[in-house]
Amino acid sequence: MNDTLSKEILTDEQIDQDLLKNINWGNKFKLWLAFLAVSLIICLYYYYQQIEHGLGVTGLNDYVSWGIYISNFVFFVATSLIGMLISSVLGLMNVSWVKPLARIAELVAVAFAMVAGLIIITDMGRPDRLLNVFMHGRVQSPIVWDIAVVVTYVAISILLLYIPLLPDIAICRDKLKNVPKWQHKMYKILALGWKGKAKQFKLMHNYTRILLVLIIPIALSIHTVTSWLFAMTLRSGWDSPIFGPYFVSGAFVAGCAAVIITMYFFRKNYKLEKYITIDHFDRMGRLLVLVALVYVYFNINEIIVPAYKTNTADAKHVQEMLSGHESIMFWMVQLGGLIIPFLLILFRPMRSPLPLMLISIVILTGAWFKRVLIVVPTQLAPYYPIQNVPEKWTHYMPTIPEIAITAGSFILVLIIMSVLAKLFPVIPIWEIKEDIHHNKN
Amino acid sequence: MSKANKNDKSRRKFLQNLGLAGVSAVGGSALLLQGCSDPKDSASGKKVKVLTQDNQLVEVDVANLKPSDNIKDLDYLQDRGREGIPGKKFVMVVDLAKCKNARKCMTACQSAHQLKPEMHHINVLEMNDPVRKTSYYMPKTCQHCDNPPCVSVCPVDATFKRQDGIVLIDNERCIGCRFCVAACPYSARTFNWTEPKDAEKFAEVTYNMELNVPQKKGTVTKCAFSADRLREGKLPYCVSACPNGVYYFGDSNEDLVTNGTTKMTVRLSKLLQENAAYTLMPELGTKPSVYYLPPRQNKG
Numbered sequence: 001m002n003d004t005l006s007k008e009i010l011t012d013e014q015i016d017q018d019l020l021k022n023i024n025w026g027n028k029f030k031l032w033l034a035f036l037a038v039s040l041i042i043c044l045y046y047y048y049q050q051i052e053h054g055l056g057v058t059g060l061n062d063y064v065s066w067g068i069y070i071s072n073f074v075f076f077v078a079t080s081l082i083g084m085l086i087s088s089v090l091g092l093m094n095v096s097w098v099k100p101l102a103r104i105a106e107l108v109a110v111a112f113a114m115v116a117g118l119i120i121i122t123d124m125g126r127p128d129r130l131l132n133v134f135m136h137g138r139v140q141s142p143i144v145w146d147i148a149v150v151v152t153y154v155a156i157s158i159l160l161l162y163i164p165l166l167p168d169i170a171i172c173r174d175k176l177k178n179v180p181k182w183q184h185k186m187y188k189i190l191a192l193g194w195k196g197k198a199k200q201f202k203l204m205h206n207y208t209r210i211l212l213v214l215i216i217p218i219a220l221s222i223h224t225v226t227s228w229l230f231a232m233t234l235r236s237g238w239d240s241p242i243f244g245p246y247f248v249s250g251a252f253v254a255g256c257a258a259v260i261i262t263m264y265f266f267r268k269n270y271k272l273e274k275y276i277t278i279d280h281f282d283r284m285g286r287l288l289v290l291v292a293l294v295y296v297y298f299n300i301n302e303i304i305v306p307a308y309k310t311n312t313a314d315a316k317h318v319q320e321m322l323s324g325h326e327s328i329m330f331w332m333v334q335l336g337g338l339i340i341p342f343l344l345i346l347f348r349p350m351r352s353p354l355p356l357m358l359i360s361i362v363i364l365t366g367a368w369f370k371r372v373l374i375v376v377p378t379q380l381a382p383y384y385p386i387q388n389v390p391e392k393w394t395h396y397m398p399t400i401p402e403i404a405i406t407a408g409s410f411i412l413v414l415i416i417m418s419v420l421a422k423l424f425p426v427i428p429i430w431e432i433k434e435d436i437h438h439n440k441n
Numbered sequence: 442m443s444k445a446n447k448n449d450k451s452r453r454k455f456l457q458n459l460g461l462a463g464v465s466a467v468g469g470s471a472l473l474l475q476g477c478s479d480p481k482d483s484a485s486g487k488k489v490k491v492l493t494q495d496n497q498l499v500e501v502d503v504a505n506l507k508p509s510d511n512i513k514d515l516d517y518l519q520d521r522g523r524e525g526i527p528g529k530k531f532v533m534v535v536d537l538a539k540c541k542n543a544r545k546c547m548t549a550c551q552s553a554h555q556l557k558p559e560m561h562h563i564n565v566l567e568m569n570d571p572v573r574k575t576s577y578y579m580p581k582t583c584q585h586c587d588n589p590p591c592v593s594v595c596p597v598d599a600t601f602k603r604q605d606g607i608v609l610i611d612n613e614r615c616i617g618c619r620f621c622v623a624a625c626p627y628s629a630r631t632f633n634w635t636e637p638k639d640a641e642k643f644a645e646v647t648y649n650m651e652l653n654v655p656q657k658k659g660t661v662t663k664c665a666f667s668a669d670r671l672r673e674g675k676l677p678y679c680v681s682a683c684p685n686g687v688y689y690f691g692d693s694n695e696d697l698v699t700n701g702t703t704k705m706t707v708r709l710s711k712l713l714q715e716n717a718a719y720t721l722m723p724e725l726g727t728k729p730s731v732y733y734l735p736p737r738q739n740k741g
Contacts, residue, residue, distance in 0.1 A: 054658045055617070056635035062560075065619040065632060125617015125632065125659030129597075132616050136597040143596035143620055234590055234626040234725050382628045383722060384581060387566050388547075389559045 019425045022270040036415050043408030046401040057401045064379045064396035069123035071371040072406050076116035077226045082255025083109025084219035088212040100427045106161040111416040113154045115409050142228045149222040160211045167430040170194035223247050236313035237378030246298040252291035254367035257360035264357035266426050275427045285351030292342035326377045337366015513647045522650030525603030534689035537736040540578040549682035555656045557638045560631045562664035563679050577736035583629040583664035584729035591621035607666045615660040630663040
């Protein structure tokens, strides 16, 4: 039963027409893509600068040697985790209202996870030696674990996007006559000869189910391992045994917000109001409240436990956060980016599409700065004083190339999502039909 | 045999090493021992005593001493750098009571390792003593931990622990991820954010891991305990440069350390015990190879 779908009876033809509408290369889209491409080229120019002159073009230094690249990497990995929560956890629990959203969640997962892998390369001093990781990789380094799980996660996420897409690709192949030749050919190849036979559906369901189960431990490991990049060190502020679950819970907050924003724009641009309903936003809003509460709980643990014990270095770190140098950003992120938004979402009107989307943008922005707060302040408070170095090394401010390269990662995500949304239906057509037939019977 | 006597003998041995290293360096910057096992070839009949890598004193003919190109061979230097010096376990003792912030160690180190002024393999910090409400100077190098967190986290084995206790970096392999920088609780590591100092001057120099020169853009660097000098039987750059007798350096297997200023060799265990030596943040379990003697005013 799916009560979130619009109550009016939709015919198969109507559904096909509605959900294939987004597949066209209109001028508006071309303009948007050109804008993204030009922006990306500007960002790539800055990356070229970085390759040419070294990481010295960034605001990084010997003390804050990980800055917004690494924060951004953590943020991207975090956001990509939502694919697992929505399509896998909720899907396996037969929560039927998420069905129309599963593909959007997978799109977010694939785009963010793929770009996360690239961000880590922008942080490397010697990207030309990337292959060393494979040639000389050492098992005890969390970076090697991270690369292994990120690659696996991207692979499984792509499969999870692709396999349930097969029937829809076949629909595209059969119904879309006005597409360029290459596109038609692409559908033909990608559909893998899908004919909609019962046996094919059974196979697809089986494979999807295996992947849905597989992705849970992989998604948990990808973000746990990412947290271990910090937690495995002896630095106070990072040296915390709850970093794994703390990161995972934060990931769902960022991911939910990202999915809500994506839903909003797909719905609006592709006129999907009948499929992504107000009720979907309401439920996603409630899900966001739930995951935000869990995250608040972990935040309280992260602060109160060291604050109570006042171990010398930890006390300094906590004090910097609560009332010191980092306090403005800390309270902006905690109150403005987490607590106030989630309190607002508790009220039903705030869970209608536009307000929820706006609140999600605030939450997502807060989530990004939260990663900076996790990564940077610890490095500014080393055990031994920062001396005999330039004064600017006692703080960290990202430079324009650094910000541009980081912006580039977001542009790349937008490009990936926009292009995929122009090639494939963003709502699973066959599942909607199945649902409606099921309801009719 | 009395303790003092034994000390003296070992000290002589240490100095002998220095001398022999000197012999092998005659006639060029780099003479290495090659093929000394075949006495029939000897033409000159002139013998010299040399110390082999495993501390055996052998007599070889001068004719068998050939200048070696090995020192310019990257593969040879890389293998040697990873192998380390067998039988040794290098340690440093820093006597904080003697440090007057002369900073000769810092300049000697920076010029040896091609470092910019803001890059420190050794950094003399002004530390506050919260009990006495005074401050003291503390030279801080890489601690060459026996349980080094930097080595554990390195994804490519670019930083590693050698058999002689030295933690080195191979900047031919380093990918510049800076995980080691983040993992080091002593902030001992520094990074080539831009093109290194005098890069063009060093462009043709073969990379010597033990000196970590030439430095490379986008790689990490740090104190190497002057492994290149130790191979020649000399004391590290910083240790020799100190005018105030702050540094002792030596081999904990021999239980002997030599002061870089006075050249006095003393028993390591006794020095540590009598002066209440400590290591930095022992609670972290890193097991440093650098010991500190506390800052005291009236020390003899």
